[in-house]
Amino acid sequence: MDSFNLSPNILELQSTLHPLLKTLQISSTLESLKPSTAADGVAIVLFLLSAFGYLTRGRVWDRPDPFYKIYFERPQLADSEISNRTAATRNIAQKLEEGGFQVVIFWGSQSGTAERFAEALGRECHTRFGINALVADLSDYDADTIAEIQEKHFVAFLLSTYGEGDPSDNAAGFWDWVKRLQEQKTKLRNLRYLAFGLGNSNYKYYNRVLVIVVDALDAAGATALMPPQRADDARGANEEDFQSWKDNIFTLFCGMGYDQKSAAYQPTVNVEFGAGAHSEKDMIHQIPAHHQQSSTTSAIFPLPIRSARELFAAGDRNCIHMELDLGNTDIIYKTGDHIGIWPCNPDEEVERLLKSLALDDKRTCYLSVSPLDNSAKPKVPSGCTLQDALRHHLEICASVSRKTILDLAQFAPNPEAKTMLLELGQDRQRYEQFTSVTHITLARLLQLASPNETWSFLPLSFVIEALLALQPRYYSISSSSVISPRRVAVTALVVNKAITNETSSTIHGLTSNYLLSASKLPSNAAFPTPSFPHTALQPFEGGSVYAHIRKSKFKLPITSSTPxxxxxxxxxxxxxxxxxxxxxxxxxxxxxxxxxxxxxxxxxxxxxxxxxxxxxxxxxxxxxxxxxxxxxxxxxxxxxxxxxxxxxxxxxxxxxxxxxxxxxxxxxxxxxxxxxxxxxxxxxxxxxxxxxxxxxxxxxxxxxxxxxxxxxxxx
Incomplete structure (x- = not known):
């Protein structure tokens, strides 16, 4: 018997068939099962084969592959990277202890504003007070571990509300935990917190997320170090409201015994000019680097313009219907989705800023941009030119915040410019009155403060840090994916807002004017409109625009008979x-x-x-x-x-x-x-x-x- 070894599969088969044979009592019942016709014989054989197949599945055949999961692992991840990911804790209390952090600043952000504010607060906590702050995405940690945070630490929440009083996507887990607090009777007596909400009073559920979170924390026994504060985007007051809240926090820190240091400029990114010349064929650095493809947003592609027409029959305004070709991209949209259009900045504003910075001769020089600390996220990719950075990556047409005006004063080229900036930046009422009648971009501010001297000593790193990253503007898609699956229609009102002042200036809607220019349709406005460069893609005639698709819940019902x-x-x-x-x-x-x-x-x-x-x-x-x-x-x-x-x-x-x-x-x-x-x-x-x-x-x-x-x- 030693020389006759049954294989494991045969042994397994034998053990599997034994109960079947015993049940059927093959030896004693074959005669009784003897078929009377050929059809009966076939039926018996098929029955036995089916029973055999059923009982042996997963043992003899169709056995699961223990290495099946490897097919879904990314081979580019090195072992060290995998081990690092495994080691990263999702326990926020443990993270604070291990990193020696005194405060965690949580952000819940849909458009990026709350995230930007959280990063600014974290930087200033360190530079002004020496406080080691952890700036954290709410989705990176398990919300229930907030209850484990010790009293020596404190927490700041920056939470946005959008839509029907909804939290941001990255705050979904935290939101569920907050709603469970009362049900589970969780106690948060050791939790000390600060809270700031971002919302829009035009919406019915203005700052609902902040209100519900604060009520839940207070009911659970948490201690608010100062009253929560709400920003109102309807008044264009996000920046000012945040600045006011931050000033109150710093006053609180002083009262807690922290020594405030001088707020000298400390860059978070290193920016250097590199050798080389710009190539018009190199389009990769025109695509915003900070866009993240996800389950709800597609990648960015240059989409050719197939057609465009004017929708208004009369008047001094334009409304454009534009159709974009999805071509061979892997973009798929559904009826009701949104399209995010990525504009570029107009020629006039780019030239104005280059001139003010005395960098016109370096417009085609490549930039090397690297972070100086782990929290810094460069808005400009290394390898792009200065001109591309200003045109495709930074919001140079946005109004300048009061804090930026104050920070600029230290780099003023003359005493008069410094005095003007300090007076404007230190007085909120004066700043609000000034900006109500003047659209003041960074370039226009530099020219206004110092009309005869350039800002050649202003660090380029400061310019990149002070400006916001360029953001897409979203439009509801006006075509049906059932009727035109590879062509997306955009309906855009061209916005031009007149400002009543000495110069009768106008605020031009960036993306809508960009689309008007790309459409090559004539402007109906009674004043000049901005000019933009456009990408021409062969063999298509005309230009293209950079865009991506964002999924929406604004969908038709599945049943077509629903009214x-x-x-x-x-x-x-x-x-x-x-x-x-x-x-x-x-x-x-x-x-x-x-x-x-x-x-x-x-x-x-x-x-x-x-x-x-x-x-x-x-x-x-x-x-x-x-x-x-x-x-x-x-x-x-x-x-x-x-x-x-x-x-x-x-x-x-x-x-x-x-x-x-x-x-x-x-x-x-x-x-x-x-x-x-x-x-x-x-x-x-x-x-x-x-x-x-x-x-x-x-x-x-x-x-x-x-x-x-x-x-x-x-x-």
Whole structure:
């Protein structure tokens, strides 16, 4: 027997078949199972084979591969990198102890503002007070470990609110923990905290995230070191409100016994000029380096412009319909998604800043940019030219903050410039009065403070740190992915805001004017518009724009027979153009579609009634399936302006009837309009059903939780 060794597989097979054979009692029942026909024989064989296959699966055949997971591991990760990732703790209390940190500054950010503020606060804690601060993404740590933080440490929260009072994506885990605090009766008696919220008072749930977090922490026994403070982007006061909160924190630190040091400039990045000349063929450094592809956002691609047309029939404004070709990119969009357009800065502002810095002769020199500490995140990639940095990576057209004005004073080329900057930067009231009548970019400020001397001693690192990273501007896609899956339509109102002052200057909307220039359509404005360079891609004629797709929850219901209520003003109609054309296509091929009620508002039917011809054709196609109700604010009947929210109030009973019948309601446009629409519907609900405030809120919240009431709005 020693020479006859059964293999492990045969032994396993034997052990598997033994109970089967025993159960069937093969030896004693074969005669009784003797088939009477050939069909019976085949059936018995198939039964035995099926039983054999079932009982041996995973043992003899189709065995799991223990190394299957390797197929999903990135081979470029070295063993050391893997071990480092494994070793990184998600326990924030442990991280504070191991790193010798005195404070953790948590940020929850959707657009990057809260993150930027958190990084600035962390730097100044160190430079001014010698406080070792950890600036932390909320998603990098397990929220329940916040309860383990010792009393010798303290925590700062910078939390943004967007949409329907929602937290930022990176704060999802923290948000769930906050909501569980009361249920689990967690005690946070050792937690000392500071809190700052970012929101927009035009939205119904202004700074809701901050309010709920603070209430939960206080109820759990945490100690607020000072009252929480809220920023209001509706007033353009984010920077000022943050500065005020930060000043209060520094006063608190002084009261806690920390010595404040002089705030001399200390760069966080090293910037040097390298050798080489700019090549027009090198486009890689025109793509913003800080954009992160994720499950909700695609990579950035240069998308060729296939067509463009003007939507306004008259007036001194432009509204562009532009179609971009997705071509062979791996971008996929769905109806209702957003497109992020990455503009470049206009020629005039780039030239103005180069001249003010006395760096015109270095515009094509390559930059070497490297961080000087672990917390610094360079906004400009190494290897790009100075001109590309100013054109494609930094917000040089944004208004300068009061803190930046104060910090600039130490580099002033003459005493007069220094005095002017200090007076403007130290007085908030004077700064707000000045900026209310003057759009002051960095270049314009440098020229205003020192009209006859350049700022040749201003470090380029300071310029890069003081300016914000260039951000995309998002537009609701106005095409249907069902009808044009490889072509994206953008609907953009060109914004130009006049400022009443001695020079009658104008603030030009950066991205909308960039798109107007790229479209090669004539401007309807009565004043000159900015000029931009554009990328030409062969073999396509015309230019292209850099863009990416961002997923949205603003989607049509799965069932096409679900009724729709669509409420929009101006370019808020963009996603509804996609919704209606998709529904019309389904209708023409015989699919059942639900009734649709469209409210649309604009100034006048003769000037800015966008897509009017298309809507009339859709009305012909859909018949009584589509009802259009318009509101024109400049066509006043009886001396009264009519807005879309007024028409919603007028048809309140019909709106409620459709909602009760299962309709989905969508609102798109400015946040102020959306808030008033909400109020009109709630008023109608109280009047029609006799509900009180609490019942109305519960009814509305129920619709929103089920996805029957959605809004896609902006400030």
């Amino acid at each position: 729709l209520i669509l409420i929009a003003a101006g370019t808020g109609f963009a996603p509804f153009r996609a919704f209606l054309t998709e529904r019309a296509k389904l209708y023409t091929i015989g699919k059942p579609i639900g009734r649709m009620l469209l409210f649309f508002g604009c100034r006048s039917p003769s000037s800015d009634y966008i897509y009017r011809d298309e809507l009339e054709k859709l009305q012909e196609t859909l018949g009584d399936k589509l009802e259009i109700i318009t509101a024109f604010s400049r066509e006043m009947g009886n001396g009264k302006k009519v807005y879309v929210q007024d028409r919603v109030a007028e048809y309140g009973d019909k709106v409620l009837e459709m909602l009760d019948a299962g309709a989905n309601m969508y609102i798109c446009g400015k946040a102020g309009m959306a808030r008033e629409v909400d109020e009109k519907i709630e008023d109608a609900l109280m009047k029609t059903k006799g509900l009180d405030d609490g019942q109305v809120k519960a009814w509305v919240d129920g619709l929103k939780k089920r996805g029957k009431w959605r809004a896609d709005v902006w400030g």
